[in-house]
Amino acid sequence: xxxxxxxxxxxxxxxxxxxxxxxxxxxxxxxxxxxxxxxxxxxxxxxxxxxxxxxxxxxxxxxxxxxxxxxxxxxxxxxxxxxxxxxxxxxxxxxxxxxxxxxxxxxxxxxxxxxxxxxxxxxxxxxxxxxxxxxxxxxxxxxxxxxxxxxxxxxxxxxxxxxxxxxxxxxxxxxxxxxxxxxxxxxxxxxxxxxxxxxxxxxxxxxxxxxxxxxxxxxxxxxxxxxxxxx
Numbered sequence: 285x286x287x288x289x290x291x292x293x294x295x296x297x298x299x300x301x302x303x304x305x306x307x308x309x310x311x312x313x314x315x316x317x318x319x320x321x322x323x324x325x326x327x328x329x330x331x332x333x334x335x336x337x338x339x340x341x342x343x344x345x346x347x348x349x350x351x352x353x354x355x356x357x358x359x360x361x362x363x364x365x366x367x368x369x370x371x372x373x374x375x376x377x378x379x380x381x382x383x384x385x386x387x388x389x390x391x392x393x394x395x396x397x398x399x400x401x402x403x404x405x406x407x408x409x410x411x412x413x414x415x416x417x418x419x420x421x422x423x424x425x426x427x428x429x430x431x432x433x434x435x436x437x438x439x440x441x442x443x444x445x446x447x448x449x450x451x452x453x454x455x456x457x458x459x460x461x462x463x464x465x466x467x468x469x470x471x472x473x474x475x476x477x478x479x480x481x482x483x484x485x486x487x488x489x490x491x492x493x494x495x496x497x498x499x500x501x502x503x504x505x506x507x508x509x510x511x512x513x514x515x
Contacts, residue, residue: 297412300342302327303374304351308397312346312404319405330354337366344408346395349375349382356389363390370411380422387493393417416454416493441483449476453489454496 299321303309306328313323324340327333330353337345345362347354359371372393373386383394393411395404396419407417442450445466452462459477463470486492 297344297408298322298324298340298342299408300325300327300336300340300345302333302336302345302351303348304328305348315401315404316408321405321408330358333358333362334365337362337369341366342369344370344372344411346372346374349373349379349386356385359386359389359391372408372411372417377419377421383418383422383497384494387416387497388488388491394422395419396421414457416496418497442480446476446480446483449473450480450492450496453477453480453492 299316301309301313301316301323303312309326309328313326317323324342325336327336328351330351333345333347336342347359362371363369370392371390372395373382373391374395374397375382377396377398379396386394393407393416395407395417398421399407399419407419411417448466449462452465457465459470459473462473466473480492481487484492484495486495
Protein backbone atom coordinates (compact mmCIF):
# COMPACT_ATOMS: atom_id res chain seq x y z
CA UNK A 285 0.00 0.00 0.00
CA UNK A 286 1.11 3.57 -0.70
CA UNK A 287 1.72 5.51 2.48
CA UNK A 288 0.13 8.91 3.21
CA UNK A 289 2.01 11.85 1.80
CA UNK A 290 3.41 10.06 -1.23
CA UNK A 291 2.69 11.17 -4.80
CA UNK A 292 0.72 9.16 -7.32
CA UNK A 293 2.47 8.90 -10.69
CA UNK A 294 4.41 12.04 -9.68
CA UNK A 295 1.23 14.11 -9.79
CA UNK A 296 -0.89 15.63 -7.06
CA UNK A 297 -4.45 14.41 -7.48
CA UNK A 298 -7.21 17.00 -7.15
CA UNK A 299 -10.22 16.16 -4.99
CA UNK A 300 -13.62 17.71 -4.34
CA UNK A 301 -15.20 16.84 -0.99
CA UNK A 302 -18.99 16.81 -0.77
CA UNK A 303 -20.52 16.11 2.63
CA UNK A 304 -23.54 17.55 4.44
CA UNK A 305 -21.70 17.91 7.77
CA UNK A 306 -19.07 20.67 7.93
CA UNK A 307 -17.01 18.94 10.64
CA UNK A 308 -16.63 15.76 8.60
CA UNK A 309 -16.20 17.62 5.31
CA UNK A 310 -13.46 19.89 6.59
CA UNK A 311 -11.81 17.05 8.51
CA UNK A 312 -11.57 14.96 5.34
CA UNK A 313 -10.19 17.94 3.43
CA UNK A 314 -7.52 18.57 6.06
CA UNK A 315 -6.45 14.91 6.16
CA UNK A 316 -6.14 14.71 2.39
CA UNK A 317 -4.25 17.99 2.13
CA UNK A 318 -1.71 16.66 4.62
CA UNK A 319 -1.38 13.59 2.39
CA UNK A 320 -0.45 15.79 -0.63
CA UNK A 321 -3.83 15.72 -2.33
CA UNK A 322 -5.08 19.02 -3.72
CA UNK A 323 -8.52 20.05 -2.45
CA UNK A 324 -10.18 22.06 -5.22
CA UNK A 325 -13.61 22.53 -3.68
CA UNK A 326 -16.07 21.62 -0.96
CA UNK A 327 -19.87 21.37 -1.06
CA UNK A 328 -22.62 20.40 1.36
CA UNK A 329 -25.61 19.93 -0.98
CA UNK A 330 -26.44 18.51 -4.41
CA UNK A 331 -27.37 21.86 -5.92
CA UNK A 332 -23.93 22.99 -7.07
CA UNK A 333 -22.25 19.69 -7.93
CA UNK A 334 -22.27 20.21 -11.69
CA UNK A 335 -20.87 23.70 -11.25
CA UNK A 336 -18.18 22.36 -8.93
CA UNK A 337 -17.11 19.84 -11.57
CA UNK A 338 -17.22 22.35 -14.41
CA UNK A 339 -15.21 24.97 -12.56
CA UNK A 340 -12.56 22.75 -10.98
CA UNK A 341 -12.53 19.45 -12.93
CA UNK A 342 -11.32 17.33 -9.98
CA UNK A 343 -9.76 13.92 -10.51
CA UNK A 344 -11.78 12.50 -7.61
CA UNK A 345 -15.05 13.48 -5.95
CA UNK A 346 -15.91 12.15 -2.49
CA UNK A 347 -19.70 12.21 -2.35
CA UNK A 348 -21.90 11.79 0.73
CA UNK A 349 -24.67 9.39 -0.27
CA UNK A 350 -26.99 10.72 2.44
CA UNK A 351 -27.26 14.20 0.89
CA UNK A 352 -30.84 14.76 -0.30
CA UNK A 353 -31.31 14.24 -4.05
CA UNK A 354 -28.01 12.36 -4.42
CA UNK A 355 -28.80 9.12 -6.25
CA UNK A 356 -27.59 6.99 -9.18
CA UNK A 357 -28.96 9.55 -11.65
CA UNK A 358 -26.77 12.18 -9.96
CA UNK A 359 -23.68 10.03 -10.46
CA UNK A 360 -24.55 9.41 -14.10
CA UNK A 361 -25.02 13.13 -14.77
CA UNK A 362 -21.76 14.06 -13.05
CA UNK A 363 -19.75 11.52 -15.03
CA UNK A 364 -21.48 12.55 -18.25
CA UNK A 365 -20.49 16.16 -17.54
CA UNK A 366 -16.95 15.33 -16.45
CA UNK A 367 -15.95 11.85 -17.74
CA UNK A 368 -12.50 11.86 -16.12
CA UNK A 369 -13.80 12.24 -12.56
CA UNK A 370 -13.77 9.20 -10.27
CA UNK A 371 -16.68 9.35 -7.86
CA UNK A 372 -16.36 7.67 -4.48
CA UNK A 373 -19.47 7.21 -2.38
CA UNK A 374 -19.15 7.93 1.35
CA UNK A 375 -21.76 6.23 3.47
CA UNK A 376 -22.52 4.92 6.93
CA UNK A 377 -20.87 1.65 8.01
CA UNK A 378 -22.68 -1.54 7.00
CA UNK A 379 -24.90 0.44 4.60
CA UNK A 380 -24.69 -1.61 1.42
CA UNK A 381 -28.08 -1.20 -0.24
CA UNK A 382 -26.85 1.59 -2.52
CA UNK A 383 -23.72 -0.22 -3.67
CA UNK A 384 -25.04 -1.91 -6.81
CA UNK A 385 -27.06 1.11 -8.06
CA UNK A 386 -24.08 3.41 -7.43
CA UNK A 387 -21.59 1.14 -9.20
CA UNK A 388 -23.95 0.58 -12.13
CA UNK A 389 -24.19 4.37 -12.44
CA UNK A 390 -20.40 4.57 -12.73
CA UNK A 391 -19.03 5.12 -9.21
CA UNK A 392 -15.44 3.98 -8.68
CA UNK A 393 -15.59 3.34 -4.95
CA UNK A 394 -17.83 2.77 -1.94
CA UNK A 395 -16.33 3.72 1.42
CA UNK A 396 -17.46 3.75 5.02
CA UNK A 397 -16.97 6.94 7.02
CA UNK A 398 -15.49 4.69 9.71
CA UNK A 399 -12.21 4.48 7.82
CA UNK A 400 -9.15 5.75 9.63
CA UNK A 401 -7.33 8.68 7.98
CA UNK A 402 -4.49 6.41 6.81
CA UNK A 403 -6.92 3.89 5.33
CA UNK A 404 -8.78 6.64 3.50
CA UNK A 405 -5.55 7.95 1.97
CA UNK A 406 -4.44 4.45 0.98
CA UNK A 407 -7.83 3.80 -0.63
CA UNK A 408 -7.65 6.97 -2.71
CA UNK A 409 -4.13 6.11 -3.84
CA UNK A 410 -5.46 2.73 -4.99
CA UNK A 411 -8.38 4.44 -6.75
CA UNK A 412 -5.99 6.77 -8.57
CA UNK A 413 -4.03 3.73 -9.78
CA UNK A 414 -7.23 2.39 -11.35
CA UNK A 415 -8.58 0.06 -8.67
CA UNK A 416 -12.20 -0.15 -7.57
CA UNK A 417 -12.26 0.42 -3.81
CA UNK A 418 -14.75 -0.93 -1.26
CA UNK A 419 -14.53 -0.78 2.54
CA UNK A 420 -13.77 -4.22 3.95
CA UNK A 421 -16.58 -4.09 6.50
CA UNK A 422 -19.04 -3.62 3.63
CA UNK A 423 -17.75 -6.36 1.36
CA UNK A 424 -19.60 -9.20 3.12
CA UNK A 425 -22.90 -7.34 2.95
CA UNK A 426 -22.33 -6.38 -0.67
CA UNK A 427 -21.59 -9.99 -1.61
CA UNK A 428 -24.75 -11.10 0.16
CA UNK A 429 -26.88 -8.61 -1.75
CA UNK A 430 -25.29 -9.57 -5.04
CA UNK A 431 -25.90 -13.24 -4.34
CA UNK A 432 -29.55 -12.49 -3.55
CA UNK A 433 -30.19 -10.36 -6.63
CA UNK A 434 -28.06 -11.98 -9.32
CA UNK A 435 -28.04 -15.51 -10.77
CA UNK A 436 -25.16 -17.81 -9.89
CA UNK A 437 -22.32 -17.41 -12.37
CA UNK A 438 -19.30 -19.60 -12.86
CA UNK A 439 -15.79 -18.59 -13.90
CA UNK A 440 -15.08 -22.15 -15.08
CA UNK A 441 -15.61 -21.28 -18.75
CA UNK A 442 -13.46 -18.13 -18.61
CA UNK A 443 -10.06 -18.53 -20.27
CA UNK A 444 -6.87 -17.26 -18.64
CA UNK A 445 -6.70 -14.35 -21.09
CA UNK A 446 -10.34 -13.46 -20.51
CA UNK A 447 -9.65 -13.53 -16.78
CA UNK A 448 -6.85 -11.01 -17.30
CA UNK A 449 -9.21 -8.76 -19.25
CA UNK A 450 -11.89 -9.14 -16.57
CA UNK A 451 -9.48 -8.08 -13.83
CA UNK A 452 -8.26 -5.06 -15.78
CA UNK A 453 -11.79 -3.95 -16.64
CA UNK A 454 -12.74 -4.28 -12.97
CA UNK A 455 -9.90 -1.88 -12.16
CA UNK A 456 -11.20 0.74 -14.58
CA UNK A 457 -8.86 0.11 -17.55
CA UNK A 458 -10.04 1.22 -20.99
CA UNK A 459 -9.97 -1.04 -24.04
CA UNK A 460 -6.92 0.84 -25.32
CA UNK A 461 -5.07 0.43 -22.00
CA UNK A 462 -5.88 -3.28 -21.92
CA UNK A 463 -4.69 -3.69 -25.52
CA UNK A 464 -1.40 -1.95 -24.73
CA UNK A 465 -0.88 -4.05 -21.61
CA UNK A 466 -1.61 -7.36 -23.35
CA UNK A 467 0.05 -6.34 -26.65
CA UNK A 468 -3.07 -7.09 -28.69
CA UNK A 469 -5.44 -5.03 -30.83
CA UNK A 470 -8.41 -3.14 -29.38
CA UNK A 471 -10.62 -5.35 -31.56
CA UNK A 472 -9.25 -8.41 -29.79
CA UNK A 473 -10.00 -6.81 -26.43
CA UNK A 474 -13.57 -6.14 -27.54
CA UNK A 475 -13.95 -9.79 -28.54
CA UNK A 476 -12.66 -10.94 -25.14
CA UNK A 477 -14.98 -8.48 -23.41
CA UNK A 478 -17.99 -9.68 -25.39
CA UNK A 479 -17.15 -13.28 -24.50
CA UNK A 480 -16.88 -12.39 -20.81
CA UNK A 481 -20.24 -10.62 -20.83
CA UNK A 482 -21.90 -13.53 -22.61
CA UNK A 483 -20.37 -16.24 -20.41
CA UNK A 484 -21.19 -14.45 -17.15
CA UNK A 485 -24.56 -13.09 -18.38
CA UNK A 486 -23.51 -9.54 -17.62
CA UNK A 487 -24.57 -6.46 -19.57
CA UNK A 488 -21.89 -3.79 -19.13
CA UNK A 489 -18.67 -2.70 -17.39
CA UNK A 490 -20.54 -1.57 -14.30
CA UNK A 491 -21.91 -5.07 -13.79
CA UNK A 492 -18.39 -6.38 -14.28
CA UNK A 493 -17.34 -4.09 -11.43
CA UNK A 494 -20.08 -5.50 -9.20
CA UNK A 495 -19.10 -9.03 -10.19
CA UNK A 496 -15.49 -8.19 -9.32
CA UNK A 497 -16.56 -7.39 -5.76
CA UNK A 498 -18.47 -10.65 -5.51
CA UNK A 499 -15.42 -12.60 -6.65
CA UNK A 500 -12.87 -10.69 -4.57
CA UNK A 501 -11.19 -8.92 -7.48
CA UNK A 502 -11.34 -5.43 -5.96
CA UNK A 503 -9.31 -3.63 -3.31
CA UNK A 504 -10.74 -4.29 0.15
CA UNK A 505 -10.11 -1.24 2.31
CA UNK A 506 -9.83 -2.07 6.02
CA UNK A 507 -11.77 0.07 8.45
CA UNK A 508 -11.90 0.59 12.19
CA UNK A 509 -15.22 0.99 13.94
CA UNK A 510 -13.61 3.26 16.50
CA UNK A 511 -11.95 5.50 13.90
CA UNK A 512 -13.67 8.26 12.01
CA UNK A 513 -12.52 10.55 9.25
CA UNK A 514 -13.31 13.64 11.27
CA UNK A 515 -10.93 12.69 14.10
